[in-house]
Amino acid sequence: MLFGDRERIVFAGDSVTDMDRARPCGEGLFENVGHSYVRVVENLLTVFYPERLIRVTNMGWSGNTSRDLLARFQNDVVALSPDWVSICIGINDVWRQFDTPAMPEYGVQPDEYERNVRAMLDALQGKVKGVFLLTPYYMEPLQADPMRRRMDTYGAVCRRLSEEYNTYFVDLQATFDRFFRYRHSASVAWDRVHPNQVGATLIARAFLEQADFNWNRIPPLPEQ
Amino acid sequence: MLFGDRERIVFAGDSVTDMDRARPCGEGLFENVGHSYVRVVENLLTVFYPERLIRVTNMGWSGNTSRDLLARFQNDVVALSPDWVSICIGINDVWRQFDTPAMPEYGVQPDEYERNVRAMLDALQGKVKGVFLLTPYYMEPLQADPMRRRMDTYGAVCRRLSEEYNTYFVDLQATFDRFFRYRHSASVAWDRVHPNQVGATLIARAFLEQADFNWNRIPPLPEQ
Amino acid sequence: MLFGDRERIVFAGDSVTDMDRARPCGEGLFENVGHSYVRVVENLLTVFYPERLIRVTNMGWSGNTSRDLLARFQNDVVALSPDWVSICIGINDVWRQFDTPAMPEYGVQPDEYERNVRAMLDALQGKVKGVFLLTPYYMEPLQADPMRRRMDTYGAVCRRLSEEYNTYFVDLQATFDRFFRYRHSASVAWDRVHPNQVGATLIARAFLEQADFNWNRIPPLPEQ
Amino acid sequence: MLFGDRERIVFAGDSVTDMDRARPCGEGLFENVGHSYVRVVENLLTVFYPERLIRVTNMGWSGNTSRDLLARFQNDVVALSPDWVSICIGINDVWRQFDTPAMPEYGVQPDEYERNVRAMLDALQGKVKGVFLLTPYYMEPLQADPMRRRMDTYGAVCRRLSEEYNTYFVDLQATFDRFFRYRHSASVAWDRVHPNQVGATLIARAFLEQADFNWNRIPPLPEQ
Amino acid sequence: MLFGDRERIVFAGDSVTDMDRARPCGEGLFENVGHSYVRVVENLLTVFYPERLIRVTNMGWSGNTSRDLLARFQNDVVALSPDWVSICIGINDVWRQFDTPAMPEYGVQPDEYERNVRAMLDALQGKVKGVFLLTPYYMEPLQADPMRRRMDTYGAVCRRLSEEYNTYFVDLQATFDRFFRYRHSASVAWDRVHPNQVGATLIARAFLEQADFNWNRIPPLPEQ
């Protein structure tokens, strides 16, 4: 499994990541880490790899577009000296184009989106052991939906940049598409964006699989 | 226009109708009528037909299926002696089949749905000047979506019963489908069910058109 | 209809306009636009002209006199680069003269009122496609009432400036006077100032009529 | 002055009387007596007649019409064994006819109003030392206003019954009319019904004058 | 009566004066003036002298000693350009000596108290039409009580300064002492300091008597 003892993962993102995490830093006691997939990741790492101390820090911010995240990326991500960084951004870049179409600057167009994510990846170059790029998604499996089609454009940017920058790539859109062959999206999120805890567990599992998580291991016993 | 001076319309339904209406009776001062399409209907009737006193009563109840509405129909609708009744029910009958599929009795199947609505229409026979039947809807224009397809089954029941019972018929699914050719459903409701005020105005307009509402009239001046 | 695709209307005013709009900018998602006539205007534009994206921004502020509005006009109105501006101010200029008569500087006298509104109109010269001037009003149809008489003085200033500056003119006092031939003012506002949703709809209709709103149009279908 | 040592006055009425008095019985410690004119009456009696223990009990109930008050009159007034009773009722009987005209049973017509008040007076016959009848009022001095005209009808019922039953008569409408020659009604109540503390003091003074209150007395010193 | 049309009275003091008055300035609409004796004064002036517009401003601050009041006197009193000033300060100067005796600097000793009040009077010299000095008090009529005895020392300072500066003098301690010959102090204030509304009315009456208030006048009618 990728994450070693005393390593730190910082999760950057929007409300899907945030979910009431503490300010200024989403980690530590109580509900500080929030109740998104980040918490599920932390719980599973701790339960299955108890002998490794892995520091999980949630730096999501509700409502962020890639423009907003870039503006705080140096302060909220790079300055924390993470070993690993996970980025899940872009949903609001697209959503605002559809829910408030009269306010054009509320959303972010694909070319700016690419510049923003690229700038984040550049800022991490040579500073971390690895980056996870999670695609933005829309829990609408029908590609005839114009917002889903638009979201795929942003997901494709992620895939392209992931290859270019050699990051770990987590295709959340594909994860949800597969799940919606069994259940309707309404069972995960009425608004097709904010996952309930089932959805958070789905994301966490997809993330951990990219990290070579082993569900069947027996952790070595510490010396007495 | 159908509604005459000193006539009463009672609106029955679920959360789409309810929207914080007062208990036990959603009418009168302050926010008593709630903030759904019922309020928009009342406002437009009052502004365009000020010389007619039309009593608007909101008896929606959040979360109701047709089974729940039938159980309170005598007490909450018939006993109010309305001149006109509007029924908009069925969304929860379908939604629960998709968001909580493991709890089968939470939803209502089409045959029971038909029996429930039929029982409401029977209860009104000979007691009112007219009934409006509004189709349940899902703000998903793509019929490939399984919940949309399922909802259409219930809308078809409404259409059939409307013809059989000779009620006014308001095809809300068609109303939304037409609107979504201009705007994405996310601009009306993130969850594709609960309309914002734009959506409430869309429903109100569709309702009033069935009532022969005249947007261009000049109301006769009262005698001094 | 005056307002074209991708044009912006900014509404300036007092509590009649404000009604819990978001800060700093009253537009966009959720209840951001507040629940005054501005929201009704936005809803009707969207429902009847769905193919035009018209940006509606509410910049009302509860308790404002014309003096207060002028002080923030550059920042809150001009700097937003509107295509259209609607101004409805003056009620508090008059009201304070009657409800707190011992505090003379709380109200604004007619000559200052004229200077204030004139300064706003000057600030918009050459920068917008059109201005709407809405008269301040008192929901008291009897001109023997001293506050109503006083309000008429301010309304007359609006009419005069409207002609001088060639703005659209919405005579809200006349709108309410006409309505009160059918209903008593108590049905719109107990305090004769803050309209309920019926009153908001009345104002919105009066506004839209000045904008050549067409209630009977069939919007052209977008190309598929 | 009418009220003697160890005598009890019970005030019956609507929200003008109620103003957050305690339930079930509006008297005693803290804010129990509410903050209407009843409290001002109690304060002035205590300060100017400190040697008399006069028990003041507020039994107003917000929103009451004469129909509502009659329904609880035996329990809330007669059963308290008052020495004196003050009744101020009727505003809601009239108001509902103007603010919710489509709900005819919300208001109370003059003939029923007279029957209701008469029934209260009959219930007190032979049981108390005196009754005060306070007219309902509307803080609108212009009799051209239809709600004011209507209110005068109810005030006239009070005057007639007061003579017939030989009660003390407090003409609150006249009290306010006189005050509004100096100040506008907006300085007492924006909604022309619920008085602020200036208005409460006006009512209390009018009440006390009917009770032969002496503002210039020097209370006899108690024996040491 | 001392206070003329369009004159302003500013009341300075501690919690006895403050009682939830608005910040920064305790005057005008709603509950802005607080609910202390200042409100009773304003009500009685308005009801008995309706033809005079007298501006009443409450600048009390809970917990203030004379040291605290002096520190804000220029800003909160003098800068408001009052015609009349009322000062009621000193209770906390004494109280802290008895309820937190281990914190010596919490209270204010008599010599400093005199300097503080003197500085306030000096600051008003030549700037106002008159000053009212109200004694601090303790609602304990027994002079054997050490806190009462101590309070009398401060009252004596007021009396002496009042004579020296020729201010109006309101002996609140004497007012309460007289009242407690009829009623126990527990009926006015459980803590012997913060008066209920009976106590507020007592203070207001004592204040107004020093201002030659006439309870029996008939205000001249305004010209029509």
Place this chain on the structure above:
Amino acid sequence: MLFGDRERIVFAGDSVTDMDRARPCGEGLFENVGHSYVRVVENLLTVFYPERLIRVTNMGWSGNTSRDLLARFQNDVVALSPDWVSICIGINDVWRQFDTPAMPEYGVQPDEYERNVRAMLDALQGKVKGVFLLTPYYMEPLQADPMRRRMDTYGAVCRRLSEEYNTYFVDLQATFDRFFRYRHSASVAWDRVHPNQVGATLIARAFLEQADFNWNRIPPLPEQ
């Protein structure tokens, strides 16, 4: 020390005893025992006599007079099968005679007080190991105060009954009188009734001294 292992003490009283104790039974976890002297008693018993499990139950009720306490004495005290009972009642019997003198039935006269306390003592006869009678008190050391004088009458009833029934007697009035030779009552209670934690500790100490509490013991160590 009187209280043995596995014995139960039930404290009956008014707000001085109650102080937010849990309902229906003031004992056990969290803040269940309230924050009056009862908690201080429990803490000191536990800390100085840790080897004895002594059950402390707070059954005080704010606002109770002896009449109120008697009405619930069987249910709230006797039915709990206490080994020891402490009764502290009477303050409200007296207080109401002074703070709401116009409501005569709010207080309780001495003869009824004696009957009430006697009935409580009779109800405990033969059922408990001992009873503590705590005098009602007023934190006013000057006997010239009429409420203090009145309270002494009730204290004398307690003393007399204590002798007659052979109960433990805790003279709280004397306890406070002694303390007020060092500090003013304002340091314990602004309202001269509800003690702060210093006062609660004073009461607890007076109570424990009557129970032969030994402050200097070394508890025997349990067997390992």
Place this chain on the structure above:
Amino acid sequence: MLFGDRERIVFAGDSVTDMDRARPCGEGLFENVGHSYVRVVENLLTVFYPERLIRVTNMGWSGNTSRDLLARFQNDVVALSPDWVSICIGINDVWRQFDTPAMPEYGVQPDEYERNVRAMLDALQGKVKGVFLLTPYYMEPLQADPMRRRMDTYGAVCRRLSEEYNTYFVDLQATFDRFFRYRHSASVAWDRVHPNQVGATLIARAFLEQADFNWNRIPPLPEQ
């Protein structure tokens, strides 16, 4: 894996199970299932076995001892017709013996505990497909601790009954003991009882392993 399509599991227990589940029935939308290990179980079942609809119902109740759970077992568990039942009870039976030792009936002794659990198992005989018995636990790995020793007695009862009734047995004490070889109990629960989400995940994993949960399966795709 044990749980099949359209089967229902009901979880009975105390606060460890409850954690804010909805009343009367902890299942379905929103946070109804609470946020204990029951939610983690539901999430993992849904994510790893999406093709099976498994109904998860949380019927825990904070503070319950085995005595409390037995009293509601018929109504809250048996009457729901579960296919599977999980019981985790006993922590409060023990805890009360240590945190409120003076209230002997607050806890439950081992013999009664055994009778209570036995009665639950008897009530399920022949009605369900299987029962899970989870041991009560104390997150204290040192058996020298008297509360831990006591808890082991109750765990032994569970083990014995589990064998006798042939239930699935989940040894939560052993689960935690093993985990505390890696981390201190403070990282799971400050109070050594209420697990945080890491602890909830530990319990869920231990539960699922007894149910033959397969972490590595690929769910069969549904037919299109």
Place this chain on the structure above:
Amino acid sequence: MLFGDRERIVFAGDSVTDMDRARPCGEGLFENVGHSYVRVVENLLTVFYPERLIRVTNMGWSGNTSRDLLARFQNDVVALSPDWVSICIGINDVWRQFDTPAMPEYGVQPDEYERNVRAMLDALQGKVKGVFLLTPYYMEPLQADPMRRRMDTYGAVCRRLSEEYNTYFVDLQATFDRFFRYRHSASVAWDRVHPNQVGATLIARAFLEQADFNWNRIPPLPEQ
């Protein structure tokens, strides 16, 4: 007894000391001193030594480690010019090492702990009459517990520094260990850190014994 008339004790510490004390300074009226052992100390000093005015100031701050306390020591302790200082710090230094082991800088290692406490003691040299050093503790009597063992290391630092700096030494760990021979730690604190009021009384007694508190004295009567 060490503390003399008009001397001040400042208590520095973490949440065990803080317990909702007022900001910026935890002393004086109401609940300002918080509800930790500091309040119990103040109460006992006042009740047993009423003739000495001893100023008790609580400057604890929840969550503080020795690093945090040192950072504010000059401002929050030294600048208050205390006669006596009590320091109880270190629990969070240790706790964070066990409850959030992945965040290494959250805790404080023993060498830094010693430097921090030493710096505080140096800052007080020559400025106070005496210092009390209270050991950090863990309410776990079993030394096999790793957090308890770790805590003992910090307690040993305190003992060593106490001897070196000649401070009063209060061994709270020993105090609790002794008490837990009678009762389980769960009766004082579920989390083994934050004492309930029994625990606060235990700490206060241990503190006062070091100050030669005399529980049996009769305070000398003041001169009349």
